[in-house]
Amino acid sequence: MALTPRLDLRQTQSLVMTPQLQQAIKLLQLNNIELSAFVEMELERNPLLERDDTPFDAAPPEEGPAPERPDPEMSDKLVDALPGQADEAPLDVDYENSFQSDSPSDGGEGYATDWSGSTRSAGGNANFDDPESSLEQTLSSEISLRDHLTGQLNMDLPDPAERLIGLHLMDLLNEAGYLIGDLAELAELLGCPLEKVEAVLAKLQRFDPPGIFARSLSECLALQLREKNRLDPAMQALLDNLELLGRRDMAGLLKVCGIDQEDLAEMIGEIRALDPKPALAFDSAVAQPVTPDVLMRAAAGGGWIVELNNDTLPRVLVNTRYYTKINSSARAKDDKAYLSEQFQSANWLVKSLHQRATTILKVASEIVRQQEMFFQKGIQFLRPLVLRDIAEVIGMHESTVSRVTANKYMATPRGIYELKYFFTQAIAGADGAEAHSAEAVRHRIKTLIDAESPKEILSDDRIVEILKADGVDIARRTVAKYREAMRIPSSVQRRREKSLGA
Numbered sequence: 166m167a168l169t170p171r172l173d174l175r176q177t178q179s180l181v182m183t184p185q186l187q188q189a190i191k192l193l194q195l196n197n198i199e200l201s202a203f204v205e206m207e208l209e210r211n212p213l214l215e216r217d218d219t220p221f222d223a224a225p226p227e228e229g230p231a232p233e234r235p236d237p238e239m240s241d242k243l244v245d246a247l248p249g250q251a252d253e254a255p256l257d258v259d260y261e262n263s264f265q266s267d268s269p270s271d272g273g274e275g276y277a278t279d280w281s282g283s284t285r286s287a288g289g290n291a292n293f294d295d296p297e298s299s300l301e302q303t304l305s306s307e308i309s310l311r312d313h314l315t316g317q318l319n320m321d322l323p324d325p326a327e328r329l330i331g332l333h334l335m336d337l338l339n340e341a342g343y344l345i346g347d348l349a350e351l352a353e354l355l356g357c358p359l360e361k362v363e364a365v366l367a368k369l370q371r372f373d374p375p376g377i378f379a380r381s382l383s384e385c386l387a388l389q390l391r392e393k394n395r396l397d398p399a400m401q402a403l404l405d406n407l408e409l410l411g412r413r414d415m416a417g418l419l420k421v422c423g424i425d426q427e428d429l430a431e432m433i434g435e436i437r438a439l440d441p442k443p444a445l446a447f448d449s450a451v452a453q454p455v456t457p458d459v460l461m462r463a464a465a466g467g468g469w470i471v472e473l474n475n476d477t478l479p480r481v482l483v484n485t486r487y488y489t490k491i492n493s494s495a496r497a498k499d500d501k502a503y504l505s506e507q508f509q510s511a512n513w514l515v516k517s518l519h520q521r522a523t524t525i526l527k528v529a530s531e532i533v534r535q536q537e538m539f540f541q542k543g544i545q546f547l548r549p550l551v552l553r554d555i556a557e558v559i560g561m562h563e564s565t566v567s568r569v570t571a572n573k574y575m576a577t578p579r580g581i582y583e584l585k586y587f588f589t590q591a592i593a594g595a596d597g598a599e600a601h602s603a604e605a606v607r608h609r610i611k612t613l614i615d616a617e618s619p620k621e622i623l624s625d626d627r628i629v630e631i632l633k634a635d636g637v638d639i640a641r642r643t644v645a646k647y648r649e650a651m652r653i654p655s656s657v658q659r660r661r662e663k664s665l666g667a
Contacts, residue, residue, distance in 0.1 A: 185510075185513045185517075188513070188514070188517060189513075189517040189520065189521075190568065192517050192518065192521045193521055193524065193565065193568040193569055194568045194571050194572070195572075196456075196458050196572050196573050196574070197456065197458045197474060197477035197478050197479075198456055198477060199572075200478075200479055200518075200521075201477065201479045204479040204481055204514075204518075205479075207481070207514055208481065211507050211510060211511050211514075212487075212507065213483055213484055213487065213488050213504075213507050213508055213511045214481050214482070214483065214484075214511045214514070215481065215482055215483075215484050216479075216480070216481060216482075217480035217481060217482045218480075307447075308447070309447060310338075310342070310444050310447035311335060313373070313447060314335055314369075314372060314377070315332075315335075317372045317373065318331045318332070318335075318369075318372075321368065321371075321372075322365070322368065326357070326361075327365050327368070329355070330351075330355060330357070330361065330362055330365040331365055331368075331369055333351055333354075333355065334346075334351070334362075334365065334366060334369060334378065337351070338377075338378070338444065339444075340444060340445070341441075341442035341443075341444050341445060342374070342376065342377045342378070342379070342385075342442060342443045342444025342445075343378075343379055343380065343381075343385065344366070344378050344379065344380050348362050348363060348366070366378060370388055374440070374443040374444070374446060375388055375389040375392040375440075375443065376388045376389045376439070376440060376441075376443040377443050377444060382407065382441060383404040383405060383407055385441060385443065386404055386436060386439050386441070387401065387404050389439045389440065389443075390404075390435070390439070395435060399422045399423065399424050399428070399432070400432055400435075402421050402422045402423070403418060403421075403422050403429075403432055403433075403436070404436075405421075406418060406421050406422075409421070410433065410436075412658075413654070413657075413658045413661040413662060415429065415661055455574050455581050456474070456477055456574070457474055457574045457575055457576035457581050458473070458474055458477070458525065458573040458574055458575070459471060459472070459473060459474065459525065459526075459529045459573070459574070459575040459576070459584075460472050460473070460474050460575070460576050461529070461533060461540075461575055461576060461577045461578070462578065463578060469533050469537075469540070471526065471529050471530045471533055472526075473522055473525065473526065474576075478522070479518070480518075481511075481514065481515060481518070482515065483508070483511045483512055483515055488504065488508050491504065492504050492505075524561070524565070524569055525569055525573070527559045527561075528555060528559065528561075528566055528569045528570060528584070529575055529584065531555050531558050531559050532550075532555065532575075532584065532587050535548065535550055535554065535555070535587075536548060536550065536587050539579075539587075540577060540578060540579060543579075544604065544605055544608045545605050545608060545609065546605070547587070547589065547602040547604050547605045548602055549589055549590065549591030549592075549600050549601070549602045549603070550587055550588050550589060550602075551588060551590075552566045552567055552570075552588060569584070570583075570584035570585050570588070571584075571585070586604075589602040589603045589604040589605075590602075590603040591603070592606050592637060592638070592639055592643075593638045594636050594637065594638060599636075601636075601637050603647075606632070606637055606639065606647065607647045607650075607651065609632065609635070609637070610628060610632075610644060610647055610648060610651075611651055611653070613628055613631060614628075614648070614653055614659070617659075619660075619663035622656045622659050622660045622663070623656065624656045625641050625644045625645050625648070625655075625656070626641055628644050629641050629644055632644075
């Protein structure tokens, strides 16, 4: 067969990922906080975008510029462009579903801030504009660990050479307060004997907080016990064999410490009362609370109300009047091209935000419908759920549902949960019964172990028998895997702990 070139016509379908489509898919993955940061960047870059500060419950203005709002027809076209998605009409759920934000109730006295920046209470005329009476001036700043140690260093080490060594040792502390550097290298760097560095370290180890400048966990605990005058030979032997304590080898500890079981239990209790990371009391980062993207609450007449968190949801408009004004005055070809590009980008962003909100509400509402028994009765009624179950009902692709549920949280009457939390694997039911959620089974295992008595510790095999009696068909290795994932020790270790009253 001869190989010759030829021309053929073929008709194929392919999805072209335009920059606008890539942006729309990217917005689905962002939570409200990340989306706000992205929109802020677009507001700085695009002169045709403006922030929409109109309250959700405010009436539309009678006069003024009319910025362009999202067009439902164009939004539907965007849905068709997304991979695997069907028609994205406004969400219409059988049970009660509202997307309107609640207006705050006006009850009780509060505070109001006028445009001048002065603060007054609803029941008084107090003015805090006077800088001498500023509340911020009465607040004390937090002391860092380095400042705390430097103050003690200047007080307890009068020798300048020792203070210099102490400052270098402070630079070798990690976030927990442990010394992680090599003393020999520090002595060589400073050109002083190693014994001098060790002598300064011994003085620093008496600083507050107790346990600071330790080089190991056992030394950290020993420094704290020495501060309490409880570092006797038996306690030191216990600290030298912490690996036995980690394995709950009480027989080995009794042998190396030379004490009875009652004294050992008392010593273990003292060690547990110590702080293994003394430096965490300083420079601690403030834990940022989780901001929910979706709000859920019970409706007055039954059912659930699902809505977006409008307090964190950014809203932007396209200023068409400004675009018309400057476009008519532009003469250069490059200027007109730039304005046209920015106008299209602004329109696409507004429609993408609208489509994102509609998609999130669809997914969240279907999750609530599928897991309704969980919200009514608790975690033991959490049902198995996968992305495909949601995608088939709302007519979207699984990848779209995955992007929507990534890194987003929903505030429910039972707390704040990540949307991914409601997707769990199924564990078959015994004798053909209904399947159970893996998360519900884990909760059941933890409940059984928490309720066990010291005289009747449940083994993994016994837990399997109890679960099978409850209609859960599960293997022993699966129980062990779930138990280890929850950091629950084995039955042998739990028996040792509870025999000592732990």
